[in-house]
Amino acid sequence: MFGTMLYGKGDVRCEAVPEPEILKPTDAIIKLSASCICGSDLWPYRGLNDVTAPMAMGHEYCGIVTQVGSAVRTVRPGQFVVGSFCLSDNTCPHCRFGFQSSCEQREFMSGAQAPYARVPLADGTLVATDTVPDDDLLPSLLATSDVLGTGWYAADAARVQPGSTVVVVGDGAVGLMGVLAARQMEAGRIIAMSRHKSRQDLALEFGATDIVSARGAEGIAEVKRLTGNVGADSVLECVGTGESMAQAIACARPGAMIGYVGVPHGVELNGEQLFFSQTGMLGGPAPVRRFLPHLMDLVLSRKINPGKVFDLTLPLEDVAEGYRAMDERRAIKTLLRV
Amino acid sequence: MFGTMLYGKGDVRCEAVPEPEILKPTDAIIKLSASCICGSDLWPYRGLNDVTAPMAMGHEYCGIVTQVGSAVRTVRPGQFVVGSFCLSDNTCPHCRFGFQSSCEQREFMSGAQAPYARVPLADGTLVATDTVPDDDLLPSLLATSDVLGTGWYAADAARVQPGSTVVVVGDGAVGLMGVLAARQMEAGRIIAMSRHKSRQDLALEFGATDIVSARGAEGIAEVKRLTGNVGADSVLECVGTGESMAQAIACARPGAMIGYVGVPHGVELNGEQLFFSQTGMLGGPAPVRRFLPHLMDLVLSRKINPGKVFDLTLPLEDVAEGYRAMDERRAIKTLLRV
Numbered sequence: 001m002f003g004t005m006l007y008g009k010g011d012v013r014c015e016a017v018p019e020p021e022i023l024k025p026t027d028a029i030i031k032l033s034a035s036c037i038c039g040s041d042l043w044p045y046r047g048l049n050d051v052t053a054p055m056a057m058g059h060e061y062c063g064i065v066t067q068v069g070s071a072v073r074t075v076r077p078g079q080f081v082v083g084s085f086c087l088s089d090n091t092c093p094h095c096r097f098g099f100q101s102s103c104e105q106r107e108f109m110s111g112a113q114a115p116y117a118r119v120p121l122a123d124g125t126l127v128a129t130d131t132v133p134d135d136d137l138l139p140s141l142l143a144t145s146d147v148l149g150t151g152w153y154a155a156d157a158a159r160v161q162p163g164s165t166v167v168v169v170g171d172g173a174v175g176l177m178g179v180l181a182a183r184q185m186e187a188g189r190i191i192a193m194s195r196h197k198s199r200q201d202l203a204l205e206f207g208a209t210d211i212v213s214a215r216g217a218e219g220i221a222e223v224k225r226l227t228g229n230v231g232a233d234s235v236l237e238c239v240g241t242g243e244s245m246a247q248a249i250a251c252a253r254p255g256a257m258i259g260y261v262g263v264p265h266g267v268e269l270n271g272e273q274l275f276f277s278q279t280g281m282l283g284g285p286a287p288v289r290r291f292l293p294h295l296m297d298l299v300l301s302r303k304i305n306p307g308k309v310f311d312l313t314l315p316l317e318d319v320a321e322g323y324r325a326m327d328e329r330r331a332i333k334t335l336l337r338v
Numbered sequence: 339m340f341g342t343m344l345y346g347k348g349d350v351r352c353e354a355v356p357e358p359e360i361l362k363p364t365d366a367i368i369k370l371s372a373s374c375i376c377g378s379d380l381w382p383y384r385g386l387n388d389v390t391a392p393m394a395m396g397h398e399y400c401g402i403v404t405q406v407g408s409a410v411r412t413v414r415p416g417q418f419v420v421g422s423f424c425l426s427d428n429t430c431p432h433c434r435f436g437f438q439s440s441c442e443q444r445e446f447m448s449g450a451q452a453p454y455a456r457v458p459l460a461d462g463t464l465v466a467t468d469t470v471p472d473d474d475l476l477p478s479l480l481a482t483s484d485v486l487g488t489g490w491y492a493a494d495a496a497r498v499q500p501g502s503t504v505v506v507v508g509d510g511a512v513g514l515m516g517v518l519a520a521r522q523m524e525a526g527r528i529i530a531m532s533r534h535k536s537r538q539d540l541a542l543e544f545g546a547t548d549i550v551s552a553r554g555a556e557g558i559a560e561v562k563r564l565t566g567n568v569g570a571d572s573v574l575e576c577v578g579t580g581e582s583m584a585q586a587i588a589c590a591r592p593g594a595m596i597g598y599v600g601v602p603h604g605v606e607l608n609g610e611q612l613f614f615s616q617t618g619m620l621g622g623p624a625p626v627r628r629f630l631p632h633l634m635d636l637v638l639s640r641k642i643n644p645g646k647v648f649d650l651t652l653p654l655e656d657v658a659e660g661y662r663a664m665d666e667r668r669a670i671k672t673l674l675r676v
Binding site: 279 | 432435436437440566571583591593595598601602603604606608609610612613614616618619620621622623625
């Protein structure tokens with residue numbers, strides 16, 4: 001089959017790769033219904049993470065189970081499944097606390113920008129639907145695997161409550177999903193910080209009540225003005241730079257929580273400053289598995305349409321163009337037909 | 339009258355000072371029933387904070403109202419009151435969110451190591467009892483003003499739940515009050531990290547289920563062993579150094595909250611490390627006013643006895659010896675008869 005391999009900075013290829021096989025009794029093989037490119041795939045693509053050997057790319061996935069290992073009990077061939085980008089046993093103490101992304105057996109998914117993929121820890125990772133869903137739901141179901149689950153975790157970690165005031169820092173796919181999540185959690189006001197018209201429009205469609213296009217001190221002042229000089233109850237930090245984190249902290253009222261899901265790159269936090277601002281913080285790789293059944297239900301019942309975040313669809317053989325389009329911000333997120 | 343003034347490092351004096359007067363219509367004057375020395379008073383006493391002019395010391399207080407300004411509505415002369423070390427209007431948005439220590443009008447109390455004190459923002463700050471309480475309750479009522487309220491906030495910020503596993507870092511008066519708070523919040527297991535026999539004994543009396551006397555890597559390993567290699571659900575950081583914060587983070591399970599109330603001195607936090615450890619954090623000056631009515635009820639109904647944290651009682655004229663005893667760790671906390 002053909003799959004996606006990253007060789008180094010800017011060098012991603014669709015090429016012949018071995019078909020995946022069951023390696024452990026807890027594995028499953030799935031035939032992907034669709035795949036996609038993640039914002040985090042751009043880090044190694046941009047040369048910001050070391051690539052020492054060709055990497056099998058892709059960690060967002062949904063599809064039909066074709067084979068299961070001898071120990072797999074909860075899914076069977078023929079079922080449609082979605083799984084998290086974090087593979088987990090869903091039974092260890094961390095999983096039981098709802099932090100499956102810190103599972104004692106945690107692995108990260110790879111190789112899902114391809115027609116078939118191996119899913120380790122299948123019982124703890126995959127969630128099956130009762131029937132095979134309609135094709136038009138596939139983009140939204142695929143989104144639950146990572147980008148929606150991550151935006152949802154940001155809102156959960158930021159403790160969004162009905163009626164609360166939320167600021168979303170970052171208008172990438174995860175930030176937009178954070179807007180959707182805050183809306184589902186019945187936030188009263190959702191302020192999306194975005195400078196790009198197409199992303200502003202999508203934020204409004206997903207439930208943003210206000211758009212702030214300014215950044216830095218000016219953006220903070222605008223958020224303060226919108227909140228009666230109080231600041232937000234919850235801030236979703238969906239970027240991961242020092243600037244975005246500083247902006248998130250400055251937009252938070254005392255006692256607010258920041259849910260941060262952008263992997264921090266070189267972010268140092270001053271303890272004394274956080275102390276006196278009384279800013280609460282919780283972040284990390286999203287424990288998508290905790291939310292997955294609920295998110296899949298919301299999609300299957302057509303209450304949410306997170307698949308709208310895909311604004312470019314390409315066949316797998318054009319995966320390199322998909323990376324380029326996201327890298328150049330011509331696309332928010334690329335869906336791959338596999 | 340005589341009051342307590344700090345002139346510089348190690349130089350604290352009981353000397354003649356003017357009696358306090360109503361300066362604003364929102365002020366009250368109280369005759370203190372008792373006063374005490376706070377661990378935070380030791381920072382300037384040790385020369386770690388600049389002292390550019392003589393400072394009127396003391397911010398923990400309870401006593402009888404003797405005068406009120408013309409705008410004061412909720413307390414009247416003759417009433418027994420307790421107030422927070424943070425003075426607040428209790429009406430601004432931050433106060434209504436329960437973060438009175440970030441009140442838009444916030445001031446910090448001073449001059450309470452004396453027989454009389456002025457309390458600004460009396461309506462928002464003071465809580466009166468129905469009747470004048472018995473003398474034996476005074477130490478515990480005094481404790482609610484700061485040290486208990488601060489330990490309580492640490493437990494609240496760390497989201498201690500019934501049945502949860504709690505680690506308390508720091509065996510000073512605040513840490514010991516954190517143990518008491520966690521016990522009242524029905525924590526299932528309370529691990530106090532303490533190296534001093536007298537403090538260990540008090541921690542056990544206040545509800546600690548386990549004592550860990552080792553620090554650093556060895557202490558962390560012991561906490562991990564006690565928690566089945568999982569870590570604690572909630573960690574109370576009651577010191578404020580880089581070492582104590584690192585210890586708190588290492589003792590927390592993924593998804594745990596750290597409530598930190600030791601003012602961070604030179605603490606830098608690595609964003610990427612906090613992200614991957616999924617450590618939640620909330621700290622700051624305690625919004626004691628939020629908890630004060632409940633804490634006073636617990637004392638008045640004799641359900642808790644936080645006053646036991648005072649292990650040295652001195653007359654006001656010996657205040658310098660009180661500072662020395664705490665500085666040299668001969669005393670946990672000094673009560674002053676005023």
